[in-house]
Each structure stands twice: as C-alpha cells, then as structure tokens.
Amino acid sequence: MSKLSALGCEPVTGNPLAPKKRDYKVTNRLQEGKRPLYAVVFNFIDSRYVNVFATVGGNRVTIYQCLEGGVIAVLQSYVDEDKDESFYTVSWACSVDGNPFVVAGGINGIIRVIDTGSEKIHKSFVGHGDSVNEIRTQTLKPSLVISASKDESVRLWNVHTGVCILIFAGAGGHRNEVLSVDFHPSDMNKIASCGMDNTVKIWSMKEFSSYVEKSFTWTDLPSKFPTKYVQFPIFNATVHTNYVDCTRWLGDFVLSKSVDNEILLWEPKVKEQTPGEGVVDVLQRYPVAECDIWFIKFSCDFHFKEVAIGNREGKIFVWELQSSPPVLVSRLSHLQSKSVIRQTAMSYDGSTILCCCEDGTIWRWDAVTNSSD
Template identity: 35%
Template sequence: MGSRAVDDSSGEVASDDDTSSLHSFSTISSNDTKAVGKRKRKGSSKPPPKIGYVLKSSVTEDHGKSLFGVRFNDHLKDDSPKIFATAGSNRVTVYECCPSGAIKVICIFADPSPGPHAEEFFTCAWSFDKETGRPILAAAGEKGVIRVFSLATRKCIKNYIGHGTAINELQFHPLLTDVLMSVSKDYSIRLWNMRSDKLIAVLGGVDGHRSEAISADFSRDGRWIVSGGMDHSLKIWDIGSELMKGALWDSAKLNNKHYKTVQVNFPVFSTRDIHRNYVDCVRWIGDFVASKACENEIVLWKPGKINSSEIKGSQISKLHVLTVADCELWYIRFGLNVNNKVLALGNQFGKTYVWDLDIDNLMEAKHVLLSHPKCNTAVRQTAISRDGSVIICVCDDQTIWRWDKIKDEDDSVNDDSPDLLR
C-alpha cells in the first residue's frame, strides 16, 4: 500500500518535499496553548484535565478518498497488540499500534468491483468467532451490503444484503457477539444473526425514523438501542422485550428454517427536544446517552426523570453539554473507550477534543485539545484503545493520526518536545 509513515524513533517522514520543521503539540481549552498533562496552570482556580496526549505517528493511505470509520478491536486481551481498522474508499485496512509509536499495516480488504461499481466503506465493527476465538471484522458503506472478513484467512467469509441503500454504521451486541446491528439510509435499523445468517428484526416503520438513520448503539447490558438520524430525532428501542427475546433465541437456531423476521414499528422512547440538526453520533454512557448533531456540542442526557430507571415516552433530563468549535459538518463521530472513561471528538479543521470522564461529576469534565499543523482537514471519526492509552483519528485527506497518552508528568508536551514531522 502506498502509504508514508512517521514514527517517533526516527522523527522523520519518508518524503522529500516536506522540509520545514513543524512542532507537534496539544492544548488545553480554547484559551490555552500547550498540553500540560497533570500540571496546574498558574492563576487558574480549577485544575486542568489529568490526561494528556502526544503525537506519535501519522500514516497516509493512497486511495484519494476520505477515511470515514475507525475502530479498535476491544475483544483482544490487555497484553495483546493494539489492533484497529479503518474504513474508506473501497478498502478496509487493519493496522497494529507498534510499541515504538509507529503504525503498521497488517492486511487490506478491498472491494474488487471496478470503477463506478466499487464500494465506498463508511463503517466497520469487530467481533470474534466463538468456536475459534479468532477476530472477525464487519464493514459496510454506500452499496448497503455488509461484508464480514476473517483475519485468519484474510478473506471475505459472509455477505448480508437487505438494506435498500447505504449503511451508515455497524455495531455488535455487547453480550451476544453473533448479533450485528446495521443502521441505514433507508430509515431502518436491522439486527442480524451471524451464526445462523438470519435477519432477526427490522426496527423502523410507523413510528421509526422519518429520514436517514445515521447512528445507533447498544446499552452495555444489551437491552436497549438508542438511535439518531437526519430527522433530528433520538429513539430508544427495547430489545429486552418478550417479543425480542424470543426473536434473538429463535433466530440463533441453525435448524430453524421457518424463522420469520420480526418487525418492530414502535420505539419505547422518542424525542426531538435535544437537537435541531442531523443526529450523527449516539452512544450509551451507563444509564445516560451522549449524542451529537451538527451543532458544535455533545449533549449528555437521560431518558425520563433523572432519578427514574423507567424508559418510555419523550421526557428527557439534560445533564451537561460538552462544547466544541468548528464541528458543523455532518458525519463527524466521536469515540469512547470500552469503559467510557475517555471521549474524543475531532472537528472539521483537524483538531481533536479529548475529555476525561473518569471523574465523580460529569459536569466538571474538561477537554484537552490535540492539534498539529499538518492535520488540517475534517477528523471524521476517533477511536480509543481499551485502556485509553492510544487515540486514533482518521481524516478527509486519507491521513491517520496516532496520539499516545502521556504516562508521567515529566513527559508533558512543552516547547522543547521533538519534531515528529519534517
């Protein structure tokens, strides 16, 4: 693959046309200029976030199109290499985060269709084969076809066709790892069983999304799905109902040739009171939801009353707003690590906001701003490793940026930090 990579061991890029020295730094809030890690700013009444990140490497893919998706494989053991995949153009590329700070290509899956018939991938998601434990990777995009790849065989092992048009997001169930969710431009959300190859259910219809469904997420216990779309609405679907429990069980039976796909027309919760624009990213954070539209903010909210566990109707309890700048393009998605302790969102000019959520009061969450002069196009999605130590950003100019967490106070970025790009 014709990519150019930078790693922190050499501090140089394999390119002759980049001759100027560019300093890599991260900043805290819009009023500060440098990343200070855990150090307090003089004259500040409130301490800065306790996290800081430093740029380690950058890679440019050679397909000439935007990178829209990136995901870490969170199913690997803690002592395993950190593996992530990107989705863009007709490719899904798998990378390893090397201990040196570099990014190494492991394999590339490409749609062989020629010219205008080629796929453009928007999203990917990881799971694993229950029998062998080997990782599998699902990807989808413009064609509306879900492709499932095996890293062991380096082949596409399954295809699922059902959506009438593009698929915007894929998510695997957190407990039932054979269950895959797809979110589509055709207004619907679909659940698939990859063990039996059956379409479990279609969420949408009478009271579903009235325009393109863009994003959805499973709650950690797997009971709820929250979804957002171009109709500015957020909806919550109950897949822990008796109907859906039966569907999940029956669809998993390999010898059930007469299984009939369940149609779910009514979510248990629906609101348009949070956003006034396309809702392009939604994630559960415990009992709360984080949602983003093209409005320069992420809203943290809870369905129903703040002290109630009941989810129904349309009432919301808004908890907090995380504000950003220059994030008005649609289809820019934030990332959370698996335990919801770190959240990262890029903007349309290449800057990435990072919040430490491992605090007692989410209202006090503050951000660190990561930036580099050569990262100056839209950051379409961020991904964060399980332990929060690595953040990957993918951009419109086909670049991938690796930021590593600063381990010690002495490692904080300052004016004397080494040049990483030349």
C-alpha cells in the same frame, strides 16, 4: 450532581477547564490513500487484540496494530470486488467459537463480514435498500451486530448464521436516514438510534428474545428466517434541532451529538402512561468548536472515562466523562492536521487516540507522562 454519582462522577473544584496532567503528542501519521477515511475502531471484543484496529475508506478495509514507540503495523487489507463501493463504517465481532471478524458497510448497502483468521469473506448481508451508515456490535454477545441505514431502518444480524433477526422501522420509526446506533452496555434488549430526522429513539427487543436465540441455531437459508419488524420505539427524543449523527450509551444515560458544536449527556425518562413519549433531562454539555458539519463521530475508552472527538479543522477535543462539571482533558492540534476528522478511536486505557481523516490520513496520538506524575 446526584444523577451522575451513579456513574462514579465526582464534583471537581477549581477551574473546570483546567487540563489534566496527561497530555498527548503525535507519534505517527499514515497516508492510507487518496480517498476519505470514514471510520477507525479498536478491537474491544477480544482482549488478545485490544491494540489492533480497523479502518475503512473507499472499497478497502485495513487492519493495523499499534506497537511501541508510535509504530503502526499493517496486518491485513481487504479490497472489495466492487470498485464503486465506499465503506462508511466498520465494527469488530466474532464467531461463536471466538474467531475475530470485521464487519463493514457503506454506500452499496451490502454488509461484508470478513473472517480475519482465514482472511476471506465469511458472509455478505443483503437487505438494506440503501447506504449503511453505522454498524455496532453487542459486546455481551459479539456475534450480534446492528446496522443503521439511509433506508430509514435499523437491522439486527447474527454474523454466525447470516440471519437478519429484527428490523426496526415502520409506523414509529425514523423518517430520514439513520446515522448512528448503539447497544445498551448491560441491557441486552435495548438499543438507541439517531438520524437525519433530528431524533434519538430507544428500542426494546425484549418480546423478540426467542428469535434472537433461534438465530444462533438456524441451519436453513438465512432468507427463510422469520424476520420480525419492531415498529415502535419505547422512547422518542428530540434533544437536538438538527441531524443527530452519533449516539452512545453511558450506562443508562445517552451521549449524542448534532451539528451544533457540542456533545450532550442526557437522561431519558419514559412516561409510563404514554409509552414511546418521554422527557429528556440534559445533564452535561461538552463543547466542541468548529464541529458544525455532519458525519463526525466520537469515541470513548473501554471504561468510558473520556470521550474524544475531532472537528472539521483537524483538531481533537478530549473530555473527562466521569466528572461534573465537565473537564476538558486536552485539545490536540498539529500544523499538518487540517482535514476533517471523521472519527476517533480511543485505546482500551485511553493512552492512545487515533483519528481518520477526509484526506485519507490516520493520525496517532500517545499520552505523555509528565515528570510531576
């Protein structure tokens, strides 16, 4: 497939579903608590901490480290002052001087920025009118984070100054909860969002780049910053017929999933004559059995070679992204893993896969090297 060659995808011969040599085994299982865990994320922002990950569940944010032999060490834990808080999402970010932050949000709509160096709250972002469903970090400028909310908006924040720079909402915005959002990996100005209105929208903040820069040097109260609205996306896609709860860029292509038991890889084609409207070219489909409930999020390794996603029966599917047709690398299952997997996290090189579950457990799977390798 010529379009995929841009991503380095090579056609494969033989059985496309034949497993790769790498398999995984369970090396650890932790019971963090009784409340559901909704998110687990490795730190890809700082190369010193790529084996460190964070989880959220209830009003707690916990930071762990993956060690040799399947060991998982607890490094830090934060309990929010509001007992009724239920965090749904967490992301890694950093200050302008490189200090690592974790940024978490959930049912209360307040975003907590926690300084892992001082182990204290650095900032609290108040602005969303309802739950925060996902937070993502701009890897090119990791002081910038973006949040997706039940209030039908997406907001761009600067964790260094506490400023809300842009709000993506309005006439052309989402018409229901925004469930997922992602920064383009190389184009600073592009983001993708998706939600309960069954759409995926691509937005540009190019004309507001001066405001993004201004946010880094803002010294007045954050509430006095001239926050701007972006009301119209540059692309609006109806790729799915139901809620779209996870979207990620793969180069200039988009990965997205709904509740129809598959992840889609597609190319957005913007019509120059009619900005905002476009054509979707579906390139590949990655089937995921028993994945027909919403708020199940997939993850990729750092180089986007593979994608891992859990399902409602506690199983994990690992697909090779850099091949056409798609190759199912592994289907992971364990007799004791029966709970809904809300999110997976693949390590930097894909050798470790974590998942967090509805029953409050964290599972660690590590790659097994076959003797034939």
